[in-house]
Amino acid sequence: MTDLTGLLEKAHHGDQNAWNLVYESAGPRLRSIAARLLRQEKCGHLYQPTALISESWMRLFRSAAPFRSRWHFYNLSARAMVQTLIDASRRNSHKIHRHSFPLDPTFDLPHHITRDSSNDVNLRLAFERMRRRDPLVAETIRLRLTEGYTIEETAAYQRRPVARVREDFGFGLKWLRDLLG
Numbered sequence: 686m687t688d689l690t691g692l693l694e695k696a697h698h699g700d701q702n703a704w705n706l707v708y709e710s711a712g713p714r715l716r717s718i719a720a721r722l723l724r725q726e727k728c729g730h731l732y733q734p735t736a737l738i739s740e741s742w743m744r745l746f747r748s749a750a751p752f753r754s755r756w757h758f759y760n761l762s763a764r765a766m767v768q769t770l771i772d773a774s775r776r777n778s779h780k781i782h783r784h785s786f787p788l789d790p791t792f793d794l795p796h797h798i799t800r801d802s803s804n805d806v807n808l809r810l811a812f813e814r815m816r817r818r819d820p821l822v823a824e825t826i827r828l829r830l831t832e833g834y835t836i837e838e839t840a841a842y843q844r845r846p847v848a849r850v851r852e853d854f855g856f857g858l859k860w861l862r863d864l865l866g
Contacts, residue, residue: 689755697751708742711758718763721833722770732773741765756834756842763832811864815857825850826857 689710695703719734719741726732732740744765752758816823821843828834828842840850 689758690752693752693755693758704746707758711755711762712738714759715762718759718833719766722763722766726770732770737766737769738762741769744769754842756838759834760828760832760842767831807865808861811861814864815860819857822853822857822860825853826861829854 689707692703692707692710696707715738716734719732719737723732723734723737741762742765745761752761812823812826815826824843825839828839829836834842836851836854837847839854840847843850
């Protein structure tokens with residue numbers, strides 16, 4: 686397995702071959718993130734995971750931002766994908782885009798709240814309220830539900846014990862469900 690963090694460092698310093706190796710090495714994880722985001726899109730969107738990755742890749746490449754770690758790279762990649770979907774939605778319609786707070790489809794909302802309802806706004810507002818109350822719990826929820834990080838990956842990214850991240854994630858989910866339910 687290739688050291689992604691080392692490749693990102695070389696790529697940042699202009700090594701084109703390193704960029705190609707980053708693309709190859711990170712491809713499976715990026716496809717997983719893209720597929721998760723596209724499952725949350727309304728029917729009729731035009732993107733396939735590979736096309737979404739390519740377009741968001743260009744955003745990252747143009748930004749020339751240094752990446753602190755592979756987790757940072759995946760986080761920024763997911764954000765670039767979300768922004769790509771938002772921009773595509775704005776070009777294609779004047780409706781509010783659903784990706785203001787994209788969720789993993791396995792997120793268990795109370796049974797009377799559907800994703801196609803106006804409750805997306807309530808969810809976004811509840812998340813913002815959580816962010817003001819406890820930014821670390823909010824970041825844990827965001828990384829797990831929008832970026833697709835595992836508990837272990839979230840712990841590594843936040844440099845915190847796995848048990849504490851698991852506890853914060855459970856608390857955050859319960860808090861959101863109670864607020865929305």
